[in-house]
Amino acid sequence: MNFGDRLKELRSKNGMTQTKLAQLLNITKSVVSYYERQERMPSPDVLVKSASIFHVSVDYLMGIDKKKTIDVSDLSDEDISVLNHMADTLRKKNKDKKV
Secondary structure, three states, X not given: OOHHHHHHHHHHHOOOOHHHHHHHHOOOHHHHHHHHOOOOOOOHHHHHHHHHHHOOOHHHHHOOOOOOOOOXXXXXXXXXXXXXXXXXXXXXXXXXXXX
């Protein structure tokens, strides 16, 4: 998946219009449209802002890293531990299904 597709997917999943995303990025709606159509590539600053808005890595936005991440910056250590346990449980369940 390319940057434009990924940006559009994240924007749509977050119920955000091109206009709203443009406001958050301090660019015009037409520039967001160019990005989504792969007619332009964003500056490093826009990439970093976009990653922050959608709580993903720049590598994920650029299609370099296929892993999705979860932003846990506002969670307590206990909350993060619970999430890690849940992820391990789900991985085990999925692994058991494949066998």
